[in-house]
Amino acid sequence: MTYNEAISYLYDRLPVFHRVGVSAYKPGLTNVLALCEALGNPQHQFRSIHVAGTNGKGSTSHLLASIYQLAGYRVGLYTSPHLKSFTERIRLGGLPIPEADVAQFVRNHRPLIETIEPSFFEVTVAMAFDFFAREQVDLAIVEVGLGGRLDSTNIITPMASVITNIGWDHVEVLGDTLPKIAAEKSGIIKPNVPVVIGESQSETSPVFTAIAEANQSPIVFADQQWHLADSGLANGVRKVLCYHLHTDEQPVTVDLPLTGLYQLANLKTVLATVEVIQSAYPVHQKALVDGCRLVTAQTGLKGRFQWLQQRPIVIADTAHNKPGIEALLATVQTIPHRALRLVIGFVRDKDVLAVLALLPTNAIYYFCQADSPRALPVDELVSLAGSVGLAGVGYADVNLALAAASQEADPDDFILITGSTYVVAEVNSL
Template structure:
């Protein structure tokens, strides 16, 4: 996932300066590869060899799966880490130790150290951030970090680890200029995290599932289909979350409550429980109570949730056509809502904006559409978004930033709901304006 060009105003000027030196180093195809990361990590004493990890890739849902797995492991008494991207408001969200982000002074000192190393010069934002995360995990004696792939898998900076289990969630078309323009090509890149002999959990279906199966067979890696490993029953989905039963070894049938909303999150929970089941099978003690506690307590902000200060506003970070389809379905089928009265949409230039707008137009054909942009240098201009919407017969109003677009949308929505979608960056900027940022603890 992309870098954010700004962090929260809550960080010190010195740390902000160190972060600004990294921003803008977005990863392009020519910059992909693992050699730089390996050299940098070796210079730091190979911290990635000092913990056992869960490695998670996928087009949609991988962050949620990471949050669920980490929270259950924490409930089981393990010393956990969580490495994810992008952050919504504050850079420190990316690196968490036992649920808490790393201290500002610590990050500032280690960033300065990393950038002062010969191996740290000329490295990308993602290489430095990954090294920083692994360095902090090792320093704090983290036993079990859960590591989210940033982009793809095969050449992602995080792919220097050999995990205890690899996880691949659903596969869709995203970052096609780097990963390929077919589902099979994208699946093969994501399956690049599969290591010889390491179990791989697959939440994919159709052609991508076949590709992952082929790669697992080539690597001699046991393949576990999440839907076969974990049987779900009695699923009740609503605006407050989901209640369901999950049958999985070694726990048998568990009655579970999930705060994350929508059937997509139910599928993510199935994948997470499958990964935990395999870890338990391999000797890690994970009591049934820890599964219940962790699944119930897991939070992953910015995904299909209401704004805490304005209940008419709901936001979701869906930023590709598959995610938009799932969002539209969840709005009607899972939340039981009427179509929103207004839609605020912002998106990055490399996304399929037309396909997402088409889906949202089907969801809310009479809604007012407000197009805007985030502060990201990759943001698509509102004028270009308006042109795409006009081609679909959906007239759009334009605002120069997310905060003003939301203010206008809420003013026009009356008692109806407003939906913000298209970009996690946009959700982050909405949180800056209205509250709801993840904060120090997760």
């Protein structure tokens, strides 16, 4: 079985969330536990940091991986979804899992897969944990897929449980109030394992505190530990001064290539997490600073306010829900430009109208759809956008829309590609 055959098998046989949405979601740990039991329970053979949250968990995971790599540790990284290649989901030392390992895993365990009938995500988690155990990683950074309590990754007992923030997303699965969503994501909290919460919120902080206390888990709110002063953009990085609120230490200066303003909250979460497990996994300041500065080179992170061109500015960002789009637009407003041109598409199972209502009516729109069964058809998107006063032209795919925006743009314009991870993934120049 070749790599391409293995990937085709996984896509064709198993329910895949990024293709069909919630119908592919199999809540509960029964399948992944059965898979891992047959593999010798690899989830118990490495140490980890578990990262959940509505937004920012991917960036947070990549930053942590980069820092611990620069500190000299052998680091595994599990994230989802991927942008270009399935192998991006499972990394060792920043490098994607070899295609041969993927093919071998599927070939060796095909009878097991066909007996258990797991989802695509469940198989991927088992593959990642098996890979990390065989490669004897010092530390694995494991990003939650959806929620927390019933997510397939939630069979590890980590060194720290991290929850970046809580916002409105996947309400049909996680709950229709922020406290309900927080409770689901708090399911990654384990007895006596320290908890890092990225952002204090009046509706959700009591939920986290109560669950942490019930588990006798020390809890830290990152925004109550660190103050970050943004010194602005220069030479493609955002320079940030990081002040610890409870020590007299000199501030740490970080050059962050992830230039979205929303990354400041993620950076606080990262700093607090490193501090919480410092005694078990020491990190010197140089590794911390270099890990942040080199995160994209070290871990292959893409699609987070990623600069594709300078004149006109072309930025790709995977923001896809209301809090993500709000944070993205806040950064856009800080960058001087003439006209804003949005290349945008969505998946159909998001609250698209709520997101469209956030968008500026004076921007120029190039609507598109991803090559996915979940994609909102572009004709429907044009109609929905029109209902909230956004006018634009529809295109069959993102690259046609981007070509049209580039052709019509002035050198001082700003072209923003966003709305869906799957739209960004299909940008040829990414």
